[in-house]
Amino acid sequence: MKRASLVSLGMLIISTLYVTSGFQLAIFPGFEYTTPYNLKDVFAESYIGHDPINIRNDTDFKSQADSEGWEGNGTLSFPYVIESYTIISGVEYSIQITDVSSYFVIRNCIFTNSFRGSYGVRLENATYGHLFDCEVSKQVYGVYVYESPGLAIDNVTVWDCNDTGLYITYSAGCSITACNVTDSDINIAIDNSPSCEVINNVIYGSLNGPGLGVTYSGLTIVSQNQIYDNSENGVWLTNSDNCILTNNMIYNNTIHGLYSETSDFVEVNANEIWGNGWYPTESLSNGIHTESCDYWTILGNQIWNNTESGVFLMSSEYGNIVSNVVFDNNFTGIFSDHSLSQFISDNIAYRNEIGIYSTDMNARIIDNIVFDNVFGIGMLGSSTCWVHSNDIGWNFDDNAYDVGGFDNNWYMNWYSDFSGQGNYTITQPDVFDMYPSKSLEINSSTPQEYNYGTSGNRIFFPAQALNPKEYEVYVNDNLLYHKTWDGTDIEIDVDGFDVGNYEITVAVYHVSGHSTNATSALYVLAPTTTAPTIPTTTSPITQPPPDGINLIIVVIGGGAIAVVIIIVVLMRRRLSQD
Incomplete structure (x- = not known):
């Protein structure tokens, strides 16, 4: 029991770390990983030691229930309850129930074996069973379910089994929920059992096989599990169509995270x-590896740091690989090898040796963001493929190459190293992108000036990016502000500056973190001084004079002056006579 306790405690700590780290919450908003309902060691001193139990049919079930005093009568509303036993078996099984239609529950029990018997729990043709809150160890098969559709297994800890921890065969519609399964050759195997569910389990440390194997079992749902440190593949899926794998953490497995062959219409x-x-x-170990698997949808996954490729598709057709983030894989982010009509779109691939690599026919590689790889998008011997509207930038050797193929169409992609003029030459001399654009660009405007105190002054920076992030505005190398950018031309409000000369710099950022900038001069001039004006006063004429009055006034005025002159002359003469 000491080992089981340490295993349970260790898994509880690991699960807690993942939940509290916040990392998975940032990648998948709204989704929260939970630990299994209860990873405790279910051993208790109050459990009753019991001999192995073998129930052969409904009559035998009722007889043993009566003699043992088990609760229930075998109906849906009142099932038989077998609970609180510790069975250390020295025979083939700890508990075996076969050929029953009764409803039953097995809970709070420990099943182990002194010499590794064949089965801890063996259920055959026992459809209406529910096994939960139990621990099973040191068997060949921990829990073996055969021809028992709909059986539920919840919160069961299984460890140290020579063959398989939980084995479901020819039993459709079973569920495995919140279990902790470890240290068996194969931890969980589902065989010829469609429509099963594997949800919220911790599956780790298999010794000679996959953590979870699904064979000939279509419509299986694998969700919210932690699958790691298994000796071969984390999940092995073969001849099983229409399965769904969602919201799992699959990591540190010896070969592939997910391996599948001849399974179609699968959603990951x-x-x-x-x-x-x-x-x-x-050497060929991938995050996701498929062979002869058609019509797959690989959507919205984060796939990184795998030995070979993030996603590897071999001889597979009509897949949709969309909106994944693939990075830090040693060879390729996404590799479609001799496949047909794969649709690879809206993925982000960075820090791989090759971001996206294709040897396909008729692939569609569209709207991806590919940066900081050794090579961006590479094609080798591909034919009739379309590569368009991708943002390919800052890859160390080549943004793109196309070798040994024919009739591939490179069209309207964005490149970080495009000169801005003419076509873009792909590595092979006769392959061109006829309508390229530059991934990130900003240009200076002509110097601007305005008079201090005026308003409505702007500086215009021509700019573009397919996948913009933000821009920053600097005045004389001092950050003024930053804003989210929509990838179009940028207009800066420069009202309110004091008189002086300024350098206005705008730095634009791509979603990859790469940036470029442009600077324009701004001159704010002192206001001009003008002479003051002197106001004048006029007396308005409110009534125009009658016709001819102007002439009369002139005549009268002239006569009055003549009279005054005559009077002055006469007065001087009189004075002289006197």
């Missing part, structure tokens, strides 16, 4: 898949 969405392929002899 919103998973975190990382660090797979750590065993040194396994």
Whole structure:
């Protein structure tokens, strides 16, 4: 029991760390990983030691229930309850129930074996069972379910089984929920059992096989599990169509995170898949690896730090690989190898050796953001593929190359190193992008000036980006403000500056973090001084004179002057006579 207690405690700590780290919450907003309902060691001193239990049919079930005093009568509303036993078996099984239609519950029990018997719990043709809050260990098969559709297994800890921890075969519609399964050759296997559910389990440390194996079991749902440190693949899916894998954490498995062959119409969405392929002899180890799998949808996953590729598709057709983030994988972010009509769109691929790599026919590689890889988008021997509207930038050797293919169409992509003139030459001399654009660009405007105190003054910076992030405005190298950018031309309000000369610099940022800038001069002039005006006063004429009055006034005025002159002359003469 000491080992089981340490396993349970360790898993509780690990689960808590992942929940509290906040990392997965940032990648998938609104989704919260939860630990299984209860990872405690269910051993208690009050459990009753009991001999192995073997129930062969409904009559036998009723007889043993009566003699043992088990609660219930085998109906849906009042099932038989087998609980609180510790069975340390020295025979083939700890508990075996076969050929019953009765409803029953097995809970709060420990099943182990002194010499590794074949089965801890064996259920055959026992449809209406529910196994929960139990611990099973040191068996060949921990829990073995055969021809028992609809069986539910909840919060069961299974460890140290020579073959398989939980094995479901020919039992459609079973559910495995909130279990902790470890240290078995294969931790969980579902075989010929469609429509099963594997939800919110911790599946780790398999010894000689996958953490979870699903074979000939279509419509299986695998959700919200932590699957890690398994000796081969985290999940192995074969001949199982229409399965869904969502919101799982799949990491540090020896070979692949998810391996699948001949399984069609599978959905893989919103998973975190990382660090797979750590065993040194396994060079071809990928986050997701498919062979002959058609009509897959791989959507919204975060896939990183896998030994070979994030996503590897071999001889697969008509897939949709959309809106994934793939980074830090040793070879490729996404590699579609000799496949047909794959649709690869809206992915972000960075810090891989090759961001997106194709040897396909008729692939569509559209609207991806590919940056900071050694090579951006590479094509080798591909034919009739369309590569358009991708943002390909700042890749160290080549943004794009196309070797040995024919009739591939590179069209309207954005490149960080485009000169702005003419076509863009792909590595192969006769392959061109006829209508390229530059990933990130801003140009200076002509110097601007205005008089101090005026308003409505602007500086205009021609700019563009397909995937913009923000821009910053500097005045004489001092940050003035920053704003979210929509990728179009930028107009800066420069009202309110004091008189003086300024350098206005605008730095624009791509979503990748790369930036460029442009600077324009601004001159704010002192206001002009003008001479003051002297007001004049006039007496308005309110009534125009009658016709001819102006002439009369002139005549009268002239006569009056003559009279005055005559009078003055006469007065002087009189004075002289006197």
